[in-house]
Every structure is written in structure tokens, then in C-alpha cells.
Amino acid sequence: MSGAAITTVAELESVIGRTPPPMHLKVIDHLDVGALRWISASQLMFAGFGDGSGVGITLAGSAPGFASGDAQELRVPLALLDDPALAQPGAAFGALFLLSGIGETLRVNGRVAGIDADHVRVAVDECYGHCAKALIRSELWAAQPAHAPDDSAAFVAASRFLALATIGAEGRADLSPKGDPAGCMAQLDGDVLWFADRPGNRRVDSFRNVVEQPNIALALLIPGANRIAVVRGQARLTTDATARERFTVKxxxxxxxxxxxxxxxxxxxxPALARAGLWPVHTETDIDPAELFVEHIKLNKAGGIGASLARATLSVPGVTGLLKKGLDKDYRDNLY
Incomplete structure (x- = not known):
């Protein structure tokens, strides 16, 4: 399997391709009105905190509005973090915010600016929307309240959602969602836990981080249950056929x-999952992820003709509806 190992970014890109330039245009450097609305409606956040020595992962959650912020800062109550000890001043931060019943997610990256008596304060570096493929594959919102196995191997086999926390050589954290049917989300093979890459937003920040710094943390989730599996270890990427074929779907x-x-x-x-009360899904929202994506591209500060043309195109009336149709088609045709 060593001959199939991916050890450089160039090797990684030769397998999965380079990130398409439009993917960079959806990233903004602050929390805009749409992002703040999303955060105020969210019941659950996955968060990675890390430094040069490694990264840890935890959850935060409660009723909508548990987290707050302004354009430059995200604030999360320490009491609502499952593992508040991970939040240390100066730590890199990567988070994923879920909205009940919505497949798309919001990602926020930055650095812990400070800890006060009640909150962790994060200086925001990046904010962007993430496609719905992971949550669709996991059927996250179709679940009903369920009991989770007490045995680690059985839990891993039944899991359908994974949140992956990584940190790169430059000290930037990333929190990436993964989703698959039970049995294909993750598999234990002795002391190694395996999972697969699926089509997504193609930013692959997490895998670039793994190439640079292999220490990772991840949380496995069985939709409907309030128990999680938290794994820490060293990750490796491979194109080995045997490793990949065990995750064949459709x-x-x-x-x-x-x-x-x-x-x-x-x-x-x-406790965060228990407070969030995600299942059965009952919360309704008028937040439109496609509208958020469009607004973020408009707010992106990248220069160049391509970026200017993209922003101009998105100012045409009706473009949000067209983008939504494009996303829906991609979700139907390119889940695997």
C-alpha cells in the first residue's frame, strides 16, 4: 500500500484535481448578514481547535441562538461546548454550523482571540457555505431518535456522519463534513479507522492539511443518537485499490x-447533541442556502477579470433560482 500513498499536494491534486477557481470566490473574510442569520438559527456546531502539536474536536449546541457574533467575531458560550478545555487563546479554529432540515452547512475558520468568563471569542478569517452532499448521503435529517451501540466497533459500523478536524503547517484549522450510508461511512481494521473521500466542494483543505501535518481528530455520529465517537490519531491518504473498493457505493x-x-x-x-434536540426534525427556516452562496460571491474581494465577471453575472435577476437548480442537479447526479 505504500506505493499508493499520497505524500505531497501535487500527488493529491493529480488524483482529485485542483480546486476550481470559482470555489475560492465563495469565501469571505467576515460574517455577513446571511452568515449571522444562519448562526442565530443553528442548533449545533462542530468545532476543531488546534496548534502546531495537533488538533481536537468538540461539539456545541442548544436552542437556536446559542452562538452569536458580529462581522469580525464569533462568540460561543463555554458552558455549551462539550469540551471547553480545547478552546485556548491563540488556538486555530474551524467550525461547521448545521441548520435543522437543511443539507447545506456554514463553515467558519479563524483563531481564538480570547476567553472571557462565559464565552470563547473567535476572530473570523474565513466564512463560506458548504454543499449538501455529505448530509444527503448520510440521510441526517431523515433520522428519528435512536439508541447508539455501546461497543466501539458496532458504533463505527452504524455511523453515517463524520466531522474531520485538521490543521495545516501554517496553523490554519479546518472542519470538514463527510457522510455515507452505515457500513460505508467508516470501517475499523485493527487499530486503523478507514473512510473515503466523496465528491464535494473540491476545496480539499482537510487533505492538504493531512499531507502537511497528519495529526487529526474526528467525530462520528449516528443520526438520531446523542452519543458520538471521538477519534484522534495520524491520518494517511492512499489510492490503494483494496482500501478504496471497500467503500464502493452504487x-x-x-x-x-x-x-x-x-x-x-x-x-x-x-450534551450538546442532547440540548440541540435535532431529531425528529421540526424546526422550519426561511433561510435559502443558494442565496447565501450568491451573496458571498458578491462580497468576495478577489481581483481579476474572472472574479469581476462572476460578480456581475450574479447580479442578474433570477440567478439565485438558477443556482439552486444547478445545485439540485449536482446533488442528484454527483453524490458518488
Missing amino acids: DKTPLLAIGVEIETLDLRES
Whole structure:
């Protein structure tokens, strides 16, 4: 399997391709009105905190409005973090905000600016919307309240959602969602946990980070249950056919498999999930993810003719509806 190992960014891009330039245009450097609305309506956040020595992952959650912020700063109550000890001043931060019943997610990256008596304050560097493919594949919002297995192997086999926290050589954290049917989300093979890469937004920040710095943390979730599995270890990327073929779904074999040499694997109840009360889905929102995507591209400060043309095109009336149709088609045709 060593001959199939991915050890450089160039090798990674030769397998999955380079990030398309339009993907960079959806990233803004602050929390705009749409992002703040999203955060105020969210019941659950996955968050990674890290530094040069590694990264940890935790959840925060409660009723909508548990997190808040302004254009430059995100604020999360320490009491609503499952593991508040991870939040240290100066730590890199990557987060994923979920909206009940919505497939798309909001990603926020930055750095812990400070800890006061009640909150962790994060200086925001990046904010962008993430496509719905991971949540669609996991059928996250179709779940009903459920019991999770007490056995680690059984829990991993039943999991359908994974949040991956990584940190790169430059100290930037990333929190990436993964989703798949039970049995294909993650698999244990001795002391190694395996999962696969699937089509997504093609930014692949998490895999670039793994190439640079392999220490990772991840949380596995069984939709409907309040228990999670938290794994820490060293990740490696491979194109080995045997590793990839174990994750074939609908006759589609992933291009890349990820193996994590497990240092710790802990099953734990998540108070954040219990407070969030995600299942059954009952919260309605008028937030339109396609509208958020459009507004972020308009707000992006990138220069150049391509960026200017993209922003001009998105000012045409009706373009949000066209984007939504394009997303829906992509979700139907390119899940695997």
C-alpha cells in the first residue's frame, strides 16, 4: 500500500484535481448578514481547535441562538461546548454550523482571540457555505431518535456522519463534513479507522492539511443518537485499490481512501447533541442556502477579470433560482 500513498499536494491534486477557481470566490473574510442569520438559527456546531502539536474536536449546541457574533467575531458560550478545555487563546479554529432540515452547512475558520468568563471569542478569517452532499448521503435529517451501540466497533459500523478536524503547517484549522450510508461511512481494521473521500466542494483543505501535518481528530455520529465517537490519531491518504473498493457505493469507487492510525477512540454522550434536540426534525427556516452562496460571491474581494465577471453575472435577476437548480442537479447526479 505504500506505493499508493499520497505524500505531497501535487500527488493529491493529480488524483482529485485542483480546486476550481470559482470555489475560492465563495469565501469571505467576515460574517455577513446571511452568515449571522444562519448562526442565530443553528442548533449545533462542530468545532476543531488546534496548534502546531495537533488538533481536537468538540461539539456545541442548544436552542437556536446559542452562538452569536458580529462581522469580525464569533462568540460561543463555554458552558455549551462539550469540551471547553480545547478552546485556548491563540488556538486555530474551524467550525461547521448545521441548520435543522437543511443539507447545506456554514463553515467558519479563524483563531481564538480570547476567553472571557462565559464565552470563547473567535476572530473570523474565513466564512463560506458548504454543499449538501455529505448530509444527503448520510440521510441526517431523515433520522428519528435512536439508541447508539455501546461497543466501539458496532458504533463505527452504524455511523453515517463524520466531522474531520485538521490543521495545516501554517496553523490554519479546518472542519470538514463527510457522510455515507452505515457500513460505508467508516470501517475499523485493527487499530486503523478507514473512510473515503466523496465528491464535494473540491476545496480539499482537510487533505492538504493531512499531507502537511497528519495529526487529526474526528467525530462520528449516528443520526438520531446523542452519543458520538471521538477519534484522534495520524491520518494517511492512499489510492490503494483494496482500501478504496471497500467503500464502493452504487458501483462508484472513491478516488481516495483515508486511514487513521488510532491513538484514542472514545464513545461519549454529547450534551450538546442532547440540548440541540435535532431529531425528529421540526424546526422550519426561511433561510435559502443558494442565496447565501450568491451573496458571498458578491462580497468576495478577489481581483481579476474572472472574479469581476462572476460578480456581475450574479447580479442578474433570477440567478439565485438558477443556482439552486444547478445545485439540485449536482446533488442528484454527483453524490458518488
